[in-house]
Amino acid sequence: MTDDSPREGLRDGPTSRRRLLQAGVGAAGACALGLPFGLPLGPPAARAAERVVRISMQRSSVLFTVLKVRGLLAERLAPLGFAPSWHLFTSVIEPMNAGAVDIHADVADAVPIFTQSANAPLTFYARERGSPAAEAIIVPADSAIRTVADLKGRTVGVSRGSGSHFVLAAALKRAGLGFADIRPAYLQAPEGAAAFEKGSIDAWSIWDPFLAFAEAKRPVRMLADGSGLTSYHRYYFVNDAFVAEHPQIVVAVYEALIEAGRWVKAEPEAAAALLAPLWGDVPPAVVAAANARRTYVVEPVAREQLGEQQDIADVFLEAKLIPRRIDATAVKIFQPSSVRG
CATH class of the missing domain: 3.40.190.10 (Periplasmic binding protein-like II)
Incomplete structure (x- = not known):
């Protein structure tokens, strides 16, 4: 899976390369939307006592971008003693397989087939309703x-x-x-x-x-x-170990994504104006056209709704894109509603 920016030119300095190599990600490029890899946002003194949750992104990760730029996730996590650290990857399968971050970029429905085939330690915690x-x-x-x-x-x-x-x-x-x-x-x-x-x-x-x-x-x-071929759901993942240790953080992220999705659809012009410069000075009208085809409705993942994932897996097996048959419904799922308080 590749970077979803319509323009090239992501910065990938030596610090980000070293950290990615140390994380086992190889040559995957990363930055934090124009900032050096892992650079925290906000005054260092205010963040000294906070723990960091590492979040990966693609340029098509619209809702995470909104949460980052508007500071909404930082606001939700601060009372819980956490702060987000944002990392933009040009390839997301490698960091997902390697566990290089805690909470992963939303990905198209095909990507989980590859990560499951690689036995990546990932848990579904949300999906975006289909946008074929x-x-x-x-x-x-x-x-x-x-x-x-x-x-x-x-x-x-x-x-x-x-x-x-x-x-x-x-x-x-x-x-x-x-x-x-x-x-x-x-x-x-x-x-x-x-x-x-x-x-x-x-x-x-x-x-x-x-x-x-x-x-x-x-x-x-x-x-x-995609009509008649795929619903094109986008899925949100978290590392198994992180959700087991910090379920309340995953709930906070889930709720923030819902809020961001509602804002993008309610304020399409503002959303396009926010995203256009981050996508390489793309005209806002182009951003608006892309956003109009996405639902941005974030909802829980239900195992009985994963049948289409199996269809994708079977097509990929037939095309010899994965080495063995997998049961695409046999995945770990976290339900945000299971955490109270």
């Missing part, structure tokens, strides 16, 4: 490619392990094709954006905000979105 239109397979508007079936023999950009990877696999299967019938170009999202703009790939399977950015840059034709 926020993922799509697109081509330039003047392309001769008119349908998914026309992708046979074509070069298609996709981020390996992303929700859009599943959308592409499922769309190909529905059209009677497989990955062997196309030339997949496994590109991180910023690389895919550049390749699509230059015309070095024929099609691109991508998610918002990159989808909205591509639509704003040039006329495109949408071959398929």
Whole structure:
């Protein structure tokens, strides 16, 4: 899974690289939305007695971004003796598998299949209600490619392990094709954006905000979105050990995410103005278009609702993207309502 920023240029200084390597994350890039890795926000004296909860983000982690910039999570955690430490990753699967942070970036529905396959010590604690239109397979508007079936023999950009990877696999299967019938170009999202703009790939399977950015840059034709293929839920994870030791912190984060989601939908212009500079000075209208396709409704995870996760896992197994069959419903789930007081 890749960074969801529509612009490149994340700072990744030597301090962040050392910490990531020490955490077993390898070369995954990280920063704290333009700040050095792990730099706390606020006066040091006010934070001296607080414990830090490490939170990872992608640029598509809209609700976490809102909580960070508006200081809402810091306000909720301060009475509990904690302060958030924010870390922006260009690849989230590695830090999720390595336990490099405590609470992880919200991820598309495909990502848990890979982390579960790797036996990562992760617990579901929330999900964002489905937004299938926020993922799509697109081509330039003047392309001769008119349908998914026309992708046979074509070069298609996709981020390996992303929700859009599943959308592409499922769309190909529905059209009677497989990955062997196309030339997949496994590109991180910023690389895919550049390749699509230059015309070095024929099609691109991508998610918002990159989808909205591509639509704003040039006329495109949408071959398929997630409708009928995936609900595109986004899931929120916490390390097993952290939720066992600090369930009240996870509850506070969950409640703050609900608040942020309601604010984004109630104040779309303010939300777009907040996010636009953080996404690389993207026009607010592009941000608003991306936000309009997301529900931002945060809710608990119910095991009986994970059937679609199994569908994703089965498609990925068939495509040999995971080494063995997994039961996608056999995961750890934390219910925020189980903690009182």
